[in-house]
Amino acid sequence: MAILTExxxxxxxxxxxxxxxxxxxxxxxxxxxxxxxDPDISGFVDAGEGLPxxxxxxxxxxxxxxxxxxRHYLGSxxxxxxxxxMPNLEVAVDRLAIACREAETVAIFGxxxxxxxxxxxxxxxxLRELGAKPIPYLPDRFREGYGPNIxxxxxLADRGATLLVTADCGTSSVDEINEAHGLGMETIVIxxxxxxxxxxxxxxxxxxxxxxxxxxSEPAAVGVAYKVIHNLFDHFGHSYDAxxxxxxxxxxxxxxxxxxxxxxxxxxxxxxEAIKSTQRPGLRALAAVANINLAQANADTFGWIxxxxxxxxxxxxxxxxxxxxxxxxxxxxxxxxxxQLEELNQERRKETQAAIANIHDELSETDLKAPLIITASTxxxxxxxxxxxxxxxxxxHRPAIVMQIDNETARGSCRSLPTFDVTALLSRHSDLxxxxxxxxxxxxxxxxxxxxxxxRKRLIEDASSILDPQDQIPVFxxxxxxxxxxxxxxxxxxxxxxxxxxxxxxxxxxxxxNISIIESRTVxxxxxxxQLKLRDGTVTWRAIAFxxxxxxxxxGESADLVYTFRRDDFxxxxxxxxxxxxxxxxxxx
Numbered sequence: 001m002a003i004l005t006e007x008x009x010x011x012x013x014x015x016x017x018x019x020x021x022x023x024x025x026x027x028x029x030x031x032x033x034x035x036x037x038d039p040d041i042s043g044f045v046d047a048g049e050g051l052p053x054x055x056x057x058x059x060x061x062x063x064x065x066x067x068x069x070x071r072h073y074l075g076s077x078x079x080x081x082x083x084x085x086m087p088n089l090e091v092a093v094d095r096l097a098i099a100c101r102e103a104e105t106v107a108i109f110g111x112x113x114x115x116x117x118x119x120x121x122x123x124x125x126x127l128r129e130l131g132a133k134p135i136p137y138l139p140d141r142f143r144e145g146y147g148p149n150i151x152x153x154x155x156l157a158d159r160g161a162t163l164l165v166t167a168d169c170g171t172s173s174v175d176e177i178n179e180a181h182g183l184g185m186e187t188i189v190i191x192x193x194x195x196x197x198x199x200x201x202x203x204x205x206x207x208x209x210x211x212x213x214x215x216x217s218e219p220a221a222v223g224v225a226y227k228v229i230h231n232l233f234d235h236f237g238h239s240y241d242a243x244x245x246x247x248x249x250x251x252x253x254x255x256x257x258x259x260x261x262x263x264x265x266x267x268x269x270x271x272x273e274a275i276k277s278t279q280r281p282g283l284r285a286l287a288a289v290a291n292i293n294l295a296q297a298n299a300d301t302f303g304w305i306x307x308x309x310x311x312x313x314x315x316x317x318x319x320x321x322x323x324x325x326x327x328x329x330x331x332x333x334x335x336x337x338x339x340q341l342e343e344l345n346q347e348r349r350k351e352t353q354a355a356i357a358n359i360h361d362e363l364s365e366t367d368l369k370a371p372l373i374i375t376a377s378t379x380x381x382x383x384x385x386x387x388x389x390x391x392x393x394x395x396x397h398r399p400a401i402v403m404q405i406d407n408e409t410a411r412g413s414c415r416s417l418p419t420f421d422v423t424a425l426l427s428r429h430s431d432l433x434x435x436x437x438x439x440x441x442x443x444x445x446x447x448x449x450x451x452x453x454x455x456r457k458r459l460i461e462d463a464s465s466i467l468d469p470q471d472q473i474p475v476f477x478x479x480x481x482x483x484x485x486x487x488x489x490x491x492x493x494x495x496x497x498x499x500x501x502x503x504x505x506x507x508x509x510x511x512x513x514n515i516s517i518i519e520s521r522t523v524x525x526x527x528x529x530x531q532l533k534l535r536d537g538t539v540t541w542r543a544i545a546f547x548x549x550x551x552x553x554x555x556g557e558s559a560d561l562v563y564t565f566r567r568d569d570f571x572x573x574x575x576x577x578x579x580x581x582x583x584x585x586x587x588x589x
Contacts, residue, residue: 031582032475033562035511036061044070055494058479062498062505063261074497077266083227085215092188092204093231099163100130100232107161107185108136109148109169110323111221112314114307116168118252119190119225121326122245123167126229130236135159136327138319141383145411146444148176157183166190168221171207172437174200190228192221192258194423194439217262222252226267243274247283248326250275254299255307260502268299268500282325285338286310298567299500309338312345315383352387355380359388359402368396371472372463374456376403376410376449386413386442393417397474399425399463405449409434414443419471420463429458476562476582482510484536484578492576495565512536512561514586522549532580534561542568545580558586 041056043066051070064073072078083089099106106127110120120136127134137156139145144152147169153176156164164180166173170189177187177200187202195209206224208215219227226249233240250271258264275283275297283306287294290305313322321344325337359375367373373392380388382404392400393415399422403412416422423438426445430436432455436445447455501507518540519533530545530552543563545551553559562582568575 030474031562032473033478033511033582034475035478035481043067052491052494054480054482054491055498058495058498058508061479077269080266081216081263083231085213086206086208086224086227087210087213087215088204088206089228089231092190092206092228093235095163095186095188095203096127096132096165096228096232097235100127100132100236103131103133104162105133105135105160106163106165107153107156107159108134109152109156109164109166110136110138111146111168112138112141112319113168114255114310114322115220115222115252117310117319117323117326118248119167119220119222120323122222122225122229122248123165123190124327125245126232130232130238135161136323138314138323140318141314142381145446148173148180150176150179153180153185154183157185161185163188167225168192170200170202171205172196172200174198176200177202190221190224192219192224194437196437217264218259219264219267220249220253220256220258222249222256223258223264223267242270243278244280246271247275247278247280250299251302251306251310254302254500254502255311257503259504260299260500261504265500265505272297272299272500280326281331281334282328282337285328285331285334286325286341288335289338289342296567299502300566308348309341309345312341312348315381315387316344316348316351348384348387351381352384352391355384355388356391359392370460370464371398371467372460373398373400374403374459375401376405376412376452378405380404382406382411385411386415386444389413389415398467398472401459403452405452408449410447410449410452412445412447414438414445416441416443417471420467425459425462428462429455432458476509478511478562479508480510482512484512484515484534484541485539487539492565507564509562509564509581512563514558515561517553517555517557517559520552520555522552530580532578534578541578542575543578543580544568545583548580548583551583553583553585559583560586 039057039060041060044051044056047067059070059073064070108120108123110116120138124134124136135156137152139149139152148166153164162185164185164187166189169191171191171193180187181201189200189202189205189207191207192209195207195211199205206228208219208224226245230240230242246267250268253264253268260268276295278294286306286309292301292305310322313319321337321340325334325341328334328337358377358379363375373396380402385402385404389400389402399416399420401412401414403410414422421440423440423443426433426436426443432447432451434446436443438444495508516535517532518535521531523529523531528547528549530548532543532545534541534543561580563578563580565576566579568577
């Protein structure tokens, strides 16, 4: 059985018209508020008064055990992980060096999401600069699907490719890589996905998740590609302008939801610094159409602004548009491509909204209350089934599978909760599928449409035996009670040092009691958001509460708030404001 791997792209978690929303709050269910237990901060006894108690507690919850580790975590990025620890990297570099010296034609087969596109960009530019003749190739999502396929490999061989390099795919492509070998192409797999039982017979499989790897972190594919190209330049003794690619590494890392810890966090911080002065026409054009000031870019800019637009190419038409944008050396060309991506992203939003409305029309109350939501339709595009599944998870807080039916085949996309391994679920019923794969939170599959009723019955029964009803109650894990009166400029500066946030380094969530509502009005296309002015004693804050219009508390009343901090880019001034994740009438003693 062929295995495919599907990830959760950045916009799978996007709130429409809320471009930088970092924490999900929408949905009909009430959230539980749970204050996290006190962490062990005994390792910070030698920190002195310079490190606030709040930071010690937040750092401890992120695995920072002592003062020495805190200095590294909060300080500027230092030396990155030794690339020689990456499995098979040196073998790959040696073979790529031959390709560069002999001006070989190298086919680069990438994935159609942000991680694959940025990895393909880095490999294409790096190999071209060192003398090889790269042919970048991204598959058509609708016609070819994910990963290498035999027909494309044959076409690349016909174009003279003697070396095939995969980017963000290939770890499971046993048959396809055998085909490449039969056509006279050696292969290098550059990937980061879960390693299956049977591996392809590649010359080099460069993947940090290989058994016995001691790399120490989980970079996205673009991070692996960056390491390969950096070492390839070192191999030749050539100067390497790392900044030109660090921004792409940060972009792919954030959008692929790679853990924001260890080297990944440092790579994103380096990329955020580099983008402030980037001269890459594609990024500058993309920022222009989105009305973004690159000097103020942060990780949310990548995840909520750039990511959805780049992904829209492959979802709506073809990922090559986004690749051409990043590879462009001409600002006029880049501006045209960026405008096209902007239009495709608007179309993607409309299609997603329509699909969700259609799905809810077809699902019964019983379907929505099942432990696993499953739906199939001929009316939804395969380009947005993952987005639709994510939205169902967000709205109903249970795993979801959305299938697109095309002739005799159904293509499904799965999204899950942190407590439920959806790929393990598929594995237990592997006989159902023509192919499948993924990771704990996201997966994809294809199967014969006649087996959809069987799939529905078996998977729901399986999920019922595993999922605890308590897992389906949404919870805000609150790190600290923090009165707004105690938040000053220095507190904000300290909190800023914890960024960028992501998996493994979550955005801190706080609780404040008895906050006065000074102003409250609904905003947004459908008046579903709240814009607030809040007061705690003598301190006043602006705030936004996404999709919380139904929880509005009248002006003059008091509320308890679950909140975090965010920059107000929507109104263009970039001032700091509160993001209210949930609010309730204040409970007075």
